[in-house]
Amino acid sequence: MVITERQTTLNDVASRAGVSPATVSRVLNGNYPVATSTRDRVLEAVRHYDYVLNVHARALIHAQSGILGVILADVSDPFFSEVARGVQSVTAQTDLLAVICNTGSDPDQELKYLNLLRTHRADAVILVGAGSEHPRIQGELVRHAEGLARQGSLLVFCGRPLPGGTTAAGAVDVDNHGATELAMVHLARLGHRRILYLAGPPANTTTTARLAGALGAAKKRRIARRDVTVRAGDLSRRSGQELVEEALSEGLDFTAVLASNDLMAIGALVALRRAGIGVPDQVSVVGIDDIPIAADVTPALTTVRLPMEEMGAAAAKLAVQERMPGSRSAPPVQLIERESAAPARTD
Amino acid sequence: MVITERQTTLNDVASRAGVSPATVSRVLNGNYPVATSTRDRVLEAVRHYDYVLNVHARALIHAQSGILGVILADVSDPFFSEVARGVQSVTAQTDLLAVICNTGSDPDQELKYLNLLRTHRADAVILVGAGSEHPRIQGELVRHAEGLARQGSLLVFCGRPLPGGTTAAGAVDVDNHGATELAMVHLARLGHRRILYLAGPPANTTTTARLAGALGAAKKRRIARRDVTVRAGDLSRRSGQELVEEALSEGLDFTAVLASNDLMAIGALVALRRAGIGVPDQVSVVGIDDIPIAADVTPALTTVRLPMEEMGAAAAKLAVQERMPGSRSAPPVQLIERESAAPARTD
């Protein structure tokens, strides 16, 4: 039914105001002198029609759209929503529209969004968090980085390494390796020697970096490789819980759980509580990220703070201000001692 | 430095393939017969240049952009991120780009985004959660709803009432009133007679509806109006904590806290724990929303489940499928009994 009437255009406004379309354009953009009386007539006409500019027509000329793409795994994961917030804290002061795309951790979905964003002539695109290490994916990423650069846009890798061979992209580094290292050293100092490590999904840049950090630190602190058990999950709370339940039912012997993100650490807390195992008296738990709720669970989670919001803001600044390949470092990671980790029991 | 080369266009592809631009357009859109051999040459040229279509040029013709706007207060609030996830679960199966805009609960920011989205010829816009009750804002909302309708687009109110006088918008209703009612009745049944109610910001549709639900239920259960103390916060965890700390320091007498959202309820839990007050033995706490972490705090939060993800999905379906005024109801709210509420102490 809806007979869509033609939208009101600059021309409509112009004829009502009795001026040329160019003049209307000038008052709207305001970067050109226009007589006050004419401006007033134009503005009256704009209000009369409730006229709003058509970005597409303008984008056709400038080859820019005012869109900043943000590609991440899942908005409802606090890690990502904090980063997204950081991004939006900088776009809010501009006319940029931050477009948040959820991939559900699917690399192909990521590629699809990249293409879609390219199609929209996004002024820049930020890729947040872990990425696939698969060569095909990495290759496609490089292709898109170059394509975006050719469009005068920029691809920014936020919290994941630049794929080898890209010079066309920007990056905001975060010390994933150092984060787990810090956590593992902390546990070692507390006397823990048998550790359950909850890793993320395989073939994933962050999983790899965090695992390497943990294992490297364990080695340095003389914890035998066979005493750290690595189990892979999907970074969800549920997955952390299941992993620990399995370990428990297998009778695995450990005095500490090091989860590669806070969500899994919280899952671990739940599993331990249900099994009647005291935290931190019997088992210590340490997470990574320091998402807001980490402070509110019981016992409050000891974790390593990653500067999530700052990462987002830094990536956004790189994207909107510099608009050319470069890199920034996020602030250093930091151990946050709360209640879930304590000296190992000596039984 | 970056000398932005002209982007590759349909014409470039056409000349490399030795065909007319019209033909390229036809193979790209695929809704028109093209000889297989020509199609192959065209596709080769597309790949050769890594050509991607320009949405703006197309939008200029179709007056549609493939953008679905989602305006909400804060992505990092679990309530909103769950709704956003629901929206994206439906857009993921389409070529629509969901654009998430954070207003920080500022109605003027909301209006600004609405305008920006209109400028982008968004196919539809979803307004999530509470809105201002201020007449000026409501009037502007109506204006935008009509403007969007005129553009062949649609404004959908998700979880907030339609402003009076709009017929140009869609709506997904959620029973805010019923939610607090349920919670209050639950507390009354448990024998609580002196209640601290943690409300949201004033002049806000959700605050009003939830408060009315709570107060109405209290009255029905014969709880005197003076026995329910209402304090207004900003829906953050911190605010819930502060409100309870204040109440405690004033020596306010209450046996239960009813928070108008889970985040504030969690803040209340923290304040109570710090004050050495046992939950639920000495004071019961009930929240509203049932955000994912509600189950993971200690004690696990008793709350009323709002179908957040379903609301988002329903709104998105309304927006993309029907594209015309109408309304859907979200599933009913539901009391989730966990550990934070128990019979009132009888001292």
Add this chain to the structure above:
DNA sequence: CTGTTAGCGCCTTCAA
């Protein structure tokens, strides 16, 4: 200070 003109990249008739 203001009007005229010529496209930006694509799609859609209309012809061939």
Add this chain to the structure above:
DNA sequence: TTGAAGGCGCTAACAG
């Protein structure tokens, strides 16, 4: 099955 031509709404020269 394909090509040619016009125009979507706006802005950036270029005149005046």
